[in-house]
Amino acid sequence: MEIVDQIFVIAKAGIVNWAEALFPDWTVVLISILIPIVAFTIFGPVTMMYLTWLERKLLGRIQNRYGPNRVGKFGLLQPIADGIKMFTKEDIVPEGADKIAHLLAPLLIVVPALLIFAVLPFGRNMIAIDLNIGLLFFLALSSTTTVFIFTAAWGSRNKFSLLGGMRSVAQMVSYEIPFVLSVVPVLLMVGSFSTVQIVEAQQNYHWFLFTPWGVVGFLIFFLCGVAEVNRTPFDLPEAESEIVAGFHTEYSGMKFALFYMAEFMNTFTISALVATVYLGGWQGPGFLPSWGWFLIKTYALIIVMMWFRGTFPRLRVDQLMGFAWKFLLPLSLLNIVIASLWYYLAAPMNYVLGTILLLMGIFLLYGINRPEIPKKRKYRYAYAD
Amino acid sequence: MIPLTHILIFTSILFSIGLYGALSRRHVVGILIAVELMLNAANINLVVFSRYTNTNPATGQIFAVIIIVLAAIAAAVGLAIVLSIYRNQKTIYSDEIDILKW
Amino acid sequence: MEIILAISKIGIYAIFGITILGAIFAVTLRNIFHAALGLVLALLGVAAVYFSMEAEFLGAIQILLYVGGIMTLIIFVVMLTSRIGDRTVPTSNHQRYPALVGILFLIAFLIRLVRETPWQLKAELSTIDAITIGKEFMGAYVLPFEITSLVLVVALIGAIVIARSDLKK
Numbered sequence: 001m002e003i004v005d006q007i008f009v010i011a012k013a014g015i016v017n018w019a020e021a022l023f024p025d026w027t028v029v030l031i032s033i034l035i036p037i038v039a040f041t042i043f044g045p046v047t048m049m050y051l052t053w054l055e056r057k058l059l060g061r062i063q064n065r066y067g068p069n070r071v072g073k074f075g076l077l078q079p080i081a082d083g084i085k086m087f088t089k090e091d092i093v094p095e096g097a098d099k100i101a102h103l104l105a106p107l108l109i110v111v112p113a114l115l116i117f118a119v120l121p122f123g124r125n126m127i128a129i130d131l132n133i134g135l136l137f138f139l140a141l142s143s144t145t146t147v148f149i150f151t152a153a154w155g156s157r158n159k160f161s162l163l164g165g166m167r168s169v170a171q172m173v174s175y176e177i178p179f180v181l182s183v184v185p186v187l188l189m190v191g192s193f194s195t196v197q198i199v200e201a202q203q204n205y206h207w208f209l210f211t212p213w214g215v216v217g218f219l220i221f222f223l224c225g226v227a228e229v230n231r232t233p234f235d236l237p238e239a240e241s242e243i244v245a246g247f248h249t250e251y252s253g254m255k256f257a258l259f260y261m262a263e264f265m266n267t268f269t270i271s272a273l274v275a276t277v278y279l280g281g282w283q284g285p286g287f288l289p290s291w292g293w294f295l296i297k298t299y300a301l302i303i304v305m306m307w308f309r310g311t312f313p314r315l316r317v318d319q320l321m322g323f324a325w326k327f328l329l330p331l332s333l334l335n336i337v338i339a340s341l342w343y344y345l346a347a348p349m350n351y352v353l354g355t356i357l358l359l360m361g362i363f364l365l366y367g368i369n370r371p372e373i374p375k376k377r378k379y380r381y382a383y384a385d
Numbered sequence: 386m387i388p389l390t391h392i393l394i395f396t397s398i399l400f401s402i403g404l405y406g407a408l409s410r411r412h413v414v415g416i417l418i419a420v421e422l423m424l425n426a427a428n429i430n431l432v433v434f435s436r437y438t439n440t441n442p443a444t445g446q447i448f449a450v451i452i453i454v455l456a457a458i459a460a461a462v463g464l465a466i467v468l469s470i471y472r473n474q475k476t477i478y479s480d481e482i483d484i485l486k487w
Numbered sequence: 488m489e490i491i492l493a494i495s496k497i498g499i500y501a502i503f504g505i506t507i508l509g510a511i512f513a514v515t516l517r518n519i520f521h522a523a524l525g526l527v528l529a530l531l532g533v534a535a536v537y538f539s540m541e542a543e544f545l546g547a548i549q550i551l552l553y554v555g556g557i558m559t560l561i562i563f564v565v566m567l568t569s570r571i572g573d574r575t576v577p578t579s580n581h582q583r584y585p586a587l588v589g590i591l592f593l594i595a596f597l598i599r600l601v602r603e604t605p606w607q608l609k610a611e612l613s614t615i616d617a618i619t620i621g622k623e624f625m626g627a628y629v630l631p632f633e634i635t636s637l638v639l640v641v642a643l644i645g646a647i648v649i650a651r652s653d654l655k656k
Contacts, residue, residue: 026490100521132616136547143555147527150562154520162566169559176555193617387499389608390601395503397597399510399529401590406514408586414565415519418526421557422510425533432542435613438606442613443623446545450620451635453552458642460557464564465650471568 005289009125012036036128040117048264049079055306062310089253094157097250101155106251106258109148112141113265120272121195123282123291134195135187138273139180142228142266146172149237149247152259156250164246167317168237172228174321178328179224182217185339186277195273199281207280212354213339216362218278220332222301225270227324229263231305233312236320271301326369334361389437393430400426411478413467417460424456499539506532523562530554544617 003010012035019031053068053075060067068075093102119134121127131137146169153165186208187193190201208214227234238246248259275281275297284293315323338357342350399422406419428449435445471477474484509532512525530553537546624632 029491098518098520101524104524131543133543133547136544136551136617140547140550140555143551146559147554147562150559150566151524154562154566166563166566169563173556173559191618386612387496389606393601394598395507397601398507398594401594401597402507402510402514404593405586405590408589409583410514412519414561414568415514415522418513418522418561421526421553422513422529425530425553429533429536432537432540432545436540436542437608437612439609442615443619446542446615446620447623447628447631449542449545450548450624451631453548454635454639457552457557458639460560461646462642462649464560465646467564468567468650477568 005124005291007289008123008291036118040114040128044114044117044265044268045261047268048261049083051264051268051302052082052260053079054302055309058303058306059310062307083257086254086257091253091255092250094250097157098155101151102250103155103255105148105152105155106255106262109145109152109262110258110265112144113262113269116141116266116269119195120269121199121276121281122294123289126282126291127196130194130196133193135183135193135198135273135277137193138195138269139183142270143172143176145228145262145266152251153247156247158250160243160245160249161247163243164237164239164249167243168230168247171230171234171236171320171324174324175224175227175234175328178220178324178332179228181329181332182220182224182335183277184332184336185213185217188336188339189343195276195281198277199283202280202283205280205283207283208278209280211339211342212351212358213335213342214278216331216335216358217339218274220328220335221278222274222304224324224328225274226305226308227320229266229270231267232309233315234320235314236317239314241314267302267305268298271305272298274301322369327365330365331361334358389433392433396426396429396433399429411480413470413477413479413482414464416479417463417467421456421460424452428452499536502532502535502539506536519565520562523558523565526561527554527558530558541612541614544620 012032015035016028016032019028023031056078057067057075068078071077071081093099116138118128119131119137121130149168149172150165153161153168156162186198189208190198192198202208209218230237236242236246238248243249248256251259272294275294279297279301281297282290282294284290284296288296335358338354338361341357342354345353403419403422403426406422407416410416410419431445431449431452433445434440435442467477470482474482476482506529509525509528509530513522513529516522516525530549534546534549534554537543537549
């Protein structure tokens, strides 16, 4: 079990040892830096390819059809066929587009999506760099996506693209605030930004999900994460039925594939971060290796996101902004206060008080924000009299 | 590592480029961009001084954080003014905004 | 190991070069949107400089606030106030050449100043982490912190009031 748990660490050590015997010592340092980089540049796109397959299969099941099942067993080769199709498609640049911005946006948007993998703890001792500001690094990099989406929207010189870009900026800036504030309680408890230390603070099933503030924080964090990666029900920037495809309307071929890749890699990393921060990361019963638990939790959250896509209708713009500013933001502020109360009170008392206060807060916010439902119309038929 | 003087030369060049932009741009947003460059150069200097010389090591970074926050404030208020001017005057070139000039 | 140190030194000088290149783009390009992208490059370069000086917290804050916040605002305003392909209007005023000459003198003066000052250097470079910064903020520097937050609130309200469109109603 120990060997299976540490298999990737042992493999890396093996390669480094082998290199030490053959090459001068300065190349060994370079090789040990290159190993995680190569691993992530392979892992990221492969994850993205099979996430598209998983999404199409699941959506197919939800909509009472089979999904891809022609290429390979269960359609497992479908992503590769799609990749070949994307590579061989014509790359169209619109007349009068801002050529530099149009080219740069899809290339740059993949960079933060790949860099984010560096701070995810995939298992015990399995992290590329244990930065002491890991969580902040994640938040900072995921906030840069906005600029590149906007560059794409501006560069295409298309009204639908620009509308999608404007929607995306408004949405991502709004959801950034509760997204950051909802991890503050965890930072208060752990006292560190390091993702490794956050996981280690949740040992012996003391997952942060099992506290009153943890439940609320988890829900806020997950919902804002869904909004950050522009997935249904928050997919206004690329709402097909309203603005064609939003910011990537004018993209085709490999450039479009890069946007798609960034979006799916962000889906994976956001789910992984939610699992790390609130669901105990790689902690779990010993019959599975640590990275197994991590992947199970991450994929469970990804499947919930796909389930959202299959069931929920899209929000209206005003509902979306109102939800972020009037509901999630005050609730995350209240959550910080309750987390600090919880920390200073004794064991049974803090759970009861925390739950009561949070429920009161949620009902109060719901009452303030309750939409005005028009009264039921009375229909009078001409033939009634 | 890198000598202190090299970093200071780098920041002074960065500051001067920002100053050139602030002096030569007509576009109001362009001026704002140049001001951000100057603030960044000053920020690096603060961090470098607290790292290399005999001061409290935290001071430089704390004031750098405060400067970043103030830069964000300046950008928010400045851009609100730009929007308001554009709405009323239909121009964003600094030499055409002259309603207070006689 | 010396080769690794040399490579990292070259890397830092390359970051300096990229930052200055981005800054030059930001102040000289005619298309203001491209200038904003140049500023993004310069700001990311500055963040990399912070990372190279082991000020990781500041580097992350730089990316989060500058690239995620301020740049988004600037690009948004560029989009609201100009049309795509505004290239015919001259974007610099007639102070351009005098400013350039003055700036060259300023650079020469600053470089001389930097080289001739006797710096009192520390024996060892100091590094601090995010926790120390937080404690200092709540301890010795609590007054600047509070004043900054007050200014932030005032600016927030002010920006909303200025940019509101239905002021006359």
